[in-house]
Amino acid sequence: xxxxxxxxxxxxxxxxxxxxxxxxxxxxxxxxxxxxxxxxxxxxxxxxxxxxxxxxxxxxxxxxxxxxxxxxxxxxxxxxxxxxxxxxxxxxxxxxxxxxxxxxxxxxxxxxxxxxxxxxxxxxxxxxxxxxxxxxxxxxxxxxxxxxxxxxxxxxxxxxxxxxxxxxxxxxxxxxxxxxxxxxxxxxxxxxxxxxxxxxxxxxxxxxxxxxxxxxxxxxxxxxxxxxxxxxxxxxxxxxxxxxxxxxxxxxxxxxxxxxxxxxxxxxxxxxxxxxxxxxxxxxxxxxxxxxxxxxxxxxxxxxxxxxxxxxxxxxxxxxxxxxx
Amino acid sequence: xxxxxxxxxxxxxxxxxxxxxxxxxxxxxxxxxxxxxxxxxxxxxxxxxxxxxxxxxxxxxxxxxxxxxxxxxxxxxxxxxxxxxxxxxxxxxxxxxxxxxxxxxxxxxxxxxxxxxxxxxxxxxxxxxxxxxxxxxxxxxxxxxxxxxxxxxxxxxxxxxxxxxxxxxxxxxxxxxxxxxxxxxxxxxxxxxxxxxxxxxxxxxxxxxxxxxxxxxxxxxxxxxxxxxxxxxxxxxxxxxxxxxxxxxxxxxxxxxxxxxxxxxxxxxxxxxxxxxxxxxxxxxxxxxxxxxxxxxxxxxxxxxxxxxxxxxxxxxxxxxxxxx
Numbered sequence: 230x231x232x233x234x235x236x237x238x239x240x241x242x243x244x245x246x247x248x249x250x251x252x253x254x255x256x257x258x259x260x261x262x263x264x265x266x267x268x269x270x271x272x273x274x275x276x277x278x279x280x281x282x283x284x285x286x287x288x289x290x291x292x293x294x295x296x297x298x299x300x301x302x303x304x305x306x307x308x309x310x311x312x313x314x315x316x317x318x319x320x321x322x323x324x325x326x327x328x329x330x331x332x333x334x335x336x337x338x339x340x341x342x343x344x345x346x347x348x349x350x351x352x353x354x355x356x357x358x359x360x361x362x363x364x365x366x367x368x369x370x371x372x373x374x375x376x377x378x379x380x381x382x383x384x385x386x387x388x389x390x391x392x393x394x395x396x397x398x399x400x401x402x403x404x405x406x407x408x409x410x411x412x413x414x415x416x417x418x419x420x421x422x423x424x425x426x427x428x429x430x431x432x433x434x435x436x437x438x439x440x441x442x443x444x445x446x447x448x449x450x451x452x453x454x455x456x457x458x459x460x461x462x463x464x465x466x467x468x469x470x471x472x473x474x475x476x477x478x479x480x481x482x483x484x485x486x487x488x489x490x491x492x493x494x495x496x497x498x499x500x501x502x503x504x505x506x507x508x509x510x511x512x513x514x515x516x517x518x519x520x521x522x523x524x525x526x527x528x529x530x531x532x533x534x535x536x537x538x539x540x541x542x543x544x545x546x547x548x549x550x551x552x553x554x
Numbered sequence: 555x556x557x558x559x560x561x562x563x564x565x566x567x568x569x570x571x572x573x574x575x576x577x578x579x580x581x582x583x584x585x586x587x588x589x590x591x592x593x594x595x596x597x598x599x600x601x602x603x604x605x606x607x608x609x610x611x612x613x614x615x616x617x618x619x620x621x622x623x624x625x626x627x628x629x630x631x632x633x634x635x636x637x638x639x640x641x642x643x644x645x646x647x648x649x650x651x652x653x654x655x656x657x658x659x660x661x662x663x664x665x666x667x668x669x670x671x672x673x674x675x676x677x678x679x680x681x682x683x684x685x686x687x688x689x690x691x692x693x694x695x696x697x698x699x700x701x702x703x704x705x706x707x708x709x710x711x712x713x714x715x716x717x718x719x720x721x722x723x724x725x726x727x728x729x730x731x732x733x734x735x736x737x738x739x740x741x742x743x744x745x746x747x748x749x750x751x752x753x754x755x756x757x758x759x760x761x762x763x764x765x766x767x768x769x770x771x772x773x774x775x776x777x778x779x780x781x782x783x784x785x786x787x788x789x790x791x792x793x794x795x796x797x798x799x800x801x802x803x804x805x806x807x808x809x810x811x812x813x814x815x816x817x818x819x820x821x822x823x824x825x826x827x828x829x830x831x832x833x834x835x836x837x838x839x840x841x842x843x844x845x846x847x848x849x850x851x852x853x854x855x856x857x858x859x860x861x862x863x864x865x866x867x868x869x870x871x872x873x874x875x876x877x878x879x
Contacts, residue, residue, distance in 0.1 A: 358775050358786040359793045392785065408789075409781040410747075417746045422738055450683050453816035455780045456734040456809065460717065461683040464733075468684045484781065491778035 232256055233544055235292050235302050236534035237346075239310035240364055241266050245530070246291040253535035255528070257295075263287035265309050265316075276342040284316040285341050296344055303543040305534050307349035308364035311336060316346070321353035321361060327402040328370050332540025349537055352403060360408055364530075365394045368502050371533030372526045373401055385496035386526075389485075389507045391416070395492060409488040412507075415481060424459070424480060427466045429473035436513075438475035442482025443514045446490055455487045485514045495520065502526045557581055558869055560617050560627050561859035562671075564635035565689055566591050570855070571616040578860030580853070582620075588612035590634050590641075601667040609641040610666050621669055628868040630859050632674035633689035636661060641671070646678035646686060652727040653695050657865025674862055677728060685733055689855075690719045693827050696858030697851045698726055710821035711851075714832045716741070718813060734813040737832075740806060749784070749805060752791045754798035761838075763800035767807025768839045771815055780812045810839045820845065827851045 230250045238245040242264035248257040263269055268283025275289045296302060311319035319336035335347040351363035365388045372386055388394040391412035397405040419425045445451055445458055462480045465471035471479055489511075499520055501508040508525055515523045538544055555575045563570040567589035573582040588594055593608025600614045621627060636644035644661035660672040676688035690713045697711055713719040716737035722730040744750045770776055770783055787805045790796035796804055814836075824845055826833045833850055840848045863869055 353793075355793075356775075357773070358770065358783065359789040359795075360785070361789055361792060407778065407782055408785040409779075410784045411781050413747055414743075414781065414784075417742045418739075421742045421746045422735075445683065448682070450681075453732065453818070454734075454812050456736050456739065456813050457732055457816050458683065459735045459739070460685070460733040464684040464686055467686060468678075468680075470684075487779050488781050491782050493778070 230254075230256060232295065232299055232302055234535060234538050235295055235304045236531060236538070237288075237291065237304065237306035237310070238308055238364065238367075238530045238534070239306050239315075240264050240308040244287055244291055246295075247531050247534070248292070248295050249531065249535055253532060255531055258531075259291060261287065261291055263290065265312070265314060278341060280341055282341075284310075288316075288340055288346065289342070293342070296342065300344075302344075303347070303538060304344055305335070305347045305349065305538045305541070305543060307367040307530070307534060307537075311348040311350060312363055315348075317348060319348040319350040321351045324352060324354045324406070325402045325404050326352045326366065328373075328536050328540045331366060331370070332537045335537070335541050347538070347541060347543060349534070352406070354406060356405075360406055362394055362396075362406060362408070365396065365406075366403060367533035367537065368526075368529040369396050369398065369403055369533070370536050371529035371531065372500050372502060373398060374532050374536050375526060375529070382498070383496070385492075385499050387499060387501045387511060389501065389503050389511050393488060397493075405493075407491075407493070409491065411484050411488045415484050418459070418480065419477065424462045424476070427463065427473055428476040428480075431474040431477060435475045435478035438471060438479040439482035439510065439513070440517060442479040442484075443486035443489075443517045444482075446483050446486025447518065451487065451490065455484070458483055458487070481510065482514065485510060486518075489514055489518045489520075497521060499523045500526050502529045555579075555581060557620065557624055557627055559860060559863050560620055560629045561856060561863070562613075562616065562629065562631035562635070563633055563689065563692075563855045563859070564631050564640075565589050565633040569612055569616055571620075572856050572859070573617070573620050574856065574860055578857060580856055583856075584616060586612065586616055588615065590637070590639060603666060605666055607666075609635075613641075613665055613671065614667070618667070621667065625669075627669075628672070628863060629669055630660070630672045630674065630863045630866070630868060632692040632855070632859060632862075636673040636675060637688055640673075642673060644673040644675040646676045649677060649679045649731070650727045650729050651677050651691065653698075653861050653865045656691060656695070657862045660862070660866050672863070672866060672868060674859070677731070679731060681730075685731055687719055687721075687731060687733070690721065690731075691728060692858035692862065693851075693854040694721050694723065694728055694858070695861050696854035696856065697825050697827060698723060699857050699861050700851060700854070707823070708821070710817075710824050712824060712826045712836060714810075714826065714828050714836050720817060722818075730818075732816075732818070734816065736809050736813045740809050743784070743805065744802060749787045749801070752788065752798055753801040753805075756799040756802060760800045760803035763796060763804040764807035764835065764838070765842060767804040767809075768811035768814075768842045769807075771808050771811025772843065776812065776815065780809070783808055783812070806835065807839065810835060811843075814839055814843045814845075822846060824848045825851050827854045 234249040236247040244261040244263045246259045269286040317338035354360040393409045559574040561572040569586045569588045571584045594611040642663035679685040711721045718734045
């Protein structure tokens with residue numbers, strides 16, 4: 230089956246490439262370690278020219294053979310590749326933002342082989358404290374596309390990670406979002422703080438310890454804030470209430486619990502997007518918090534990139550604009 | 555003037571030694587880098603014996619000459635020297651705790667030269683989340699001793715640091731305390747997180763940035779919690795609202811603001827103990843939070859150790875029991 234679009238999810242630490250067929254069907258997928266902070270550096274000949282540019286080298290490694298086979302394929306990319314440290318900066322677009330406004334604002338960079346790469350802009354929210362995202366906006370659009378008739382209802386989409394995003398959508402439009410540095414804080418506390426010194430990795434998920442962490446965050450003690458409850462990860466160890474191999478999951482639950490207790494409202498419908506193990510933790514914590522309906526989205530990035538390519542007019546007019554859900 | 559007591563403030567990273575005269579008057583003071591995690595290792599002859607024990611070596615370096623001159627001097631020590639990783643573990647005493655209960659629970663370790671070292675126990679609070687301190691209990695007792703007639707009134711004592719303590723006292727007794735990992739979190743975020751990457755050190759205190767951080771913590775945005783507001787230290791940099799050399803003090807204000815907004819009540823009287831520059835930051839933030847009366851305590855550790863030695867009966871009965879304030 231001939232391809233119709235090459236879609237790149239190009240972040241800080243990884244580069245995922247998708248060859249998409251009619252309706253956005255995924256024909257082939259690849260994962261490379263060539264995130265924008267880990268670009269290749271060994272020179273190679275591309276289109277007859279000896280090339281040393283890391284972005285060109287990574288791009289060629291990701292999909293050069295696909296373009297050799299079908300030279301006219303359009304290319305779209307999202308993520309940190311559009312940041313100031315990326316291949317070409319795609320300026321943030323303000324909220325509210327939807328597939329039309331973002332699809333009409335793609336930043337074009339011409340690659341060495343003459344192919345244009347269309348980069349999706351990130352989104353900025355200029356509230357009292359500004360907020361930004363790059364890549365998550367595409368995942369959100371992919372989620373919206375996969376909802377059969379939910380575009381008009383209000384929805385909260387959670388994208389857990391180093392910097393978790395919680396995105397509010399209404400009528401197919403990103404109206405508000407917040408960021409929580411949960412994943413990064415978990416990593417730096419485990420690796421570099423006193424809390425890490427007594428932690429031991431566990432062979433399996435320590436469900437009771439995780440749940441306890443979530444519940445502490447939701448408790449009266451939790452209202453004193455994270456700076457206060459964090460110390461309990463140490464003192465519960467000192468008093469023998471938390472074994473060394475329970476401490477990582479307790480800390481994880483504590484941090485996720487504080488994140489969820491910071492959400493602006495109790496949304497009836499939540500969709501989670503991301504790493505399945507991490508989403509399972511969030512789903513468990515959301516249940517403990519009493520959120521009624523939580524579902525997991527699949528293939529959000531690929532779907533979002535397809536939708537944006539359609540909105541940008543990158544695909545032939547005859548192409549079916551929506552993927553069958 | 556002959557000494558009456560050797561008092562040691564022996565923590566994780568430093569060892570302070572005081573030679574105290576009548577009424578607890580400080581005759582001489584020394585600071586060594588020999589905290590319990592940085593003990594000396596070079597063998598030396600002590601009392602005719604070749605010694606390799608780090609605690610003995612540090613003790614001898616801190617006050618061996620004082621003991622040579624006055625061999626009968628009693629010795630008291632507080633801090634992490636009494637922890638499980640210390641010279642001899644002084645088991646935690648439960649709250650409520652006062653100078654009498656702590657002074658009667660000193661842990662004795664006999665040093666190589668035959669002198670007994672009396673170690674002050676830490677304090678544990680067995681609330682739903684346990685809390686512990688070692689060293690701060692002595693500082694609190696020192697503060698109480700320096701208050702002319704305040705023992706009966708309720709007071710909040712703040713001890714800012716890596717793990718800030720806020721200690722509630724009533725009638726000369728430690729009734730409740732909380733811990734906030736503010737200082738350590740500032741350090742690990744600045745050194746190991748994405749927030750540190752855009753920070754630059756400032757030549758002077760960036761008062762406006764600090765105040766802004768405090769105010770963000772107290773604002774409606776702050777109610778979403780630290781995990782959320784932390785990201786603003788990055789986004790305010792991205793939008794040009796916070797220069798690189800303003801970012802460290804913004805983060806400092808943000809963390810201290812979250813700590814203060816977690817305090818259990820608005821106390822009319824607060825006393826701060828600790829590093830003067832850090833206390834100045836807290837005093838400034840407490841003013842922004844609307845706390846009416848904040849004072850700084852001096853020589854709290856020396857005074858507390860003197861009081862505990864008196865309560866323990868380590869001093870001759872004729873010794874004047876209280877220091878003139």
